[in-house]
Amino acid sequence: MKIPAYRRIAADLADKIRTGVYRPGDALPAQRELSTRYGVTLMTLRQALQQLRDDGLILQQAGRGTFVAPVQAAYRVDTLRSFVEDLREQGHDVTTEVISVAAEGAGLRLERVRLLGDQPVIHQTSWIPEPYGSRIADENFRRTSLYEALADAGVTIVRASERIVPGLLTEPVAGHLRRPAGEAVFVSERTTYAMDEQPVVVDRAVILGDLMEIRAERAATRLSLQWATAE
Amino acid sequence: MKIPAYRRIAADLADKIRTGVYRPGDALPAQRELSTRYGVTLMTLRQALQQLRDDGLILQQAGRGTFVAPVQAAYRVDTLRSFVEDLREQGHDVTTEVISVAAEGAGLRLERVRLLGDQPVIHQTSWIPEPYGSRIADENFRRTSLYEALADAGVTIVRASERIVPGLLTEPVAGHLRRPAGEAVFVSERTTYAMDEQPVVVDRAVILGDLMEIRAERAATRLSLQWATAE
DNA sequence: GTGTATAACTGTTCTAGAACTCAGTTCTAG
DNA sequence: CTAGAACTGAGTTCTAGAACAGTTATACAC
Incomplete structure (x- = not known):
């Protein structure tokens, strides 16, 4: 497993950007x-x-120099990645704070806050219905990602459906994100399905609008019927 | 205006792909x-x-070869569509009201409001830089879509980059949308590029959040993204 | 027949330069 | 004092190779 020099260098520079x-x-x-x-x-x-430019980490200007991109973390909707994976890819240091884990209804309810550095940016409530919930109830979700835990439990995720609307920050989420109520946010509702079309995770996330944005890149052949990318 | 060899070649190959x-x-x-x-x-x-790979026109496989991408929608202008085409596809009756058309900077500035039935839902400001702006200045934009006009003027669009953030409705856009200021909205900034990477259209749209939502369907190999009306 | 080297393709990564363009800065002539 | 020319340091484009790595078909051995 030989890693090309340019990838090593890109990874090293991304790391230097991530660590400040x-x-x-x-x-x-x-x-x-x-x-x-x-x-x-x-x-x-x-x-x-x-590579770094494609990932949005740097900006290049002929005659001036190469600059580290300003902190506007992007949520690229054109990949099947979670928030955290998306952000890590862009060289951000993402940590997770578990607010609560509890049984609710016929499943497991997981409340988490994602932080970019010190700043909380996403408040996420996940509900994992049975039988999946009890399979992963013992995990330490600060270390293990939810998707890793599900994969370990033998659950294969095949598709996700997401709905995003703009909204205003309200209590008590505002408190968790340490921001005043009334700010502009994204509200994302996402359901993830297993191979048998059974829902595995039902997510509701509140995402700070001044720190996160959605980015979509479209090119001719990458689109199918409705703004669809095939890769 | 010197065009680098690699762009000339990319344009030539793209042309050969488009023409079959x-x-x-x-x-x-x-x-x-x-x-x-x-x-x-x-x-x-x-x-x-x-460049062709970034635009999704070709696929490369080590040891096998370089292949023209399969799903051929390549260079069909209507695949790089936006709100209006998405909504029409869903059977909605979308009409356009042109607020103003004027020269601004080195280009043409176009201000439009999109209505769903009687209700205005999107306020859109488009800037078309020269030399494209003057080529389409005489169009009647209530009838003809901007992309149709550009296609008629011989402009080939290859990719678009979009950035979406949540925001709060402010004047004077609030007036155009006949809603009070302070409501939750999407703000979309989109730049559309021609083959030579020159921007053709720079768009800024304010979209009512209680009437519109973003829907994404993700699968392992495919993602679809569309604007939809909120239910 | 069945496997397995191997040759001959393919795309990929990399070297060691040179010349170019672009955007500031500094110097200079008027 | 100012307009313009020259300089400087940055990213950009390009040459002419060489070596590496993945894929496929074929010829040879069993």
Whole structure:
């Protein structure tokens, strides 16, 4: 398993951005500087930078420099990833705080807050119906992601359906996100299904609007009937 | 205005795909073959192919070849559609009210309101930079869609990038939508690009949150995204 | 027949440069 | 004092190779 140099470099730079060695708005060292520092050609280094640019981590300006993208975390709807995976991909340091785990109805209710650095950005309530709920009730959800736990329990997720509307921040979620009520937020309702079309997770997430945005990229062939991407 | 070789080549190949010289599923000539044919290095040719891959026109498989992407909707303008086409598809009666058409900056500024029945739901400001703006300045935008007008003017759109955030309704848009300020809305910013990566349309839309929602269906290999009316 | 090397394709990664364009800055002539 | 020219340092494009890695068909051995 050989990892190409440009991927190593991209991963290293993404890490440096995530850990704050290079902060949003900062200029990265010049391409020639970085290429000698990593001991590769300019060509190879540029391949690494392109990866970072595709992931939205950096902005390049001819004649000026390469800059770390400002912190507007993007929620790309064109992939089958969770919030957290999406954000990690973009070099963000995401942590999870478990507010409560409890049996509710015929299932398990999980209330979590996602933090970007110190700032809570997402309040998420997940309901996992039986028989899946009890299979994963003992997990430590601060360490393990819900999807990992379900995968470990032998549950294969095949599709998800999501509905997003804008809304206003209200109590008590406002308190969890440490923001005043009345701010603009996304409200996302998502249901995830197993192979037998049984719902596995029913999610409701409140997402801070000034810290998160939805980004969609569309290109000709990647679309099918209705703004659909095939990959 | 110097056009880099790799863009010329990408445009040429895209054209050959669009006109059916290479048909969906076909293998393109090998990279080395194409590089000598166009008289450039393998590196330069690969830059051209990467552009086509980013636009979803081709698929590359190590050891097998480069293939024209299957689902052929390639370069059909109506696949890069927006709110209105999405809603019409769902059987809604969408009408357009043109608020103003004026030259602004180096381009054309178009302000429109979209109505669902009698109710205005979207306020949209479009800016079409030169040289595209003047080509379509004489259109009647109540009849003709912006994308139709551009297609008629010979502009080929290859991709669009969209950014959506939640917001609060403010004046003067609130007046156009006949709603009080302070309501929850989507704010969508969308830029549409031509083959040469030049922006063709820069859009900003304010969408009523209680009447519209975003729906996403995700499966392992496919995602569909559409604007829908809230129920 | 059945397997398995291997040759000959394919795309992928990388080197070591050179020349170019773009955006600021600084110097200079008027 | 200012307009413009020259300079500087950044990203961009390109050449001419070489080596690597995945895929497929075929020829040879069993």
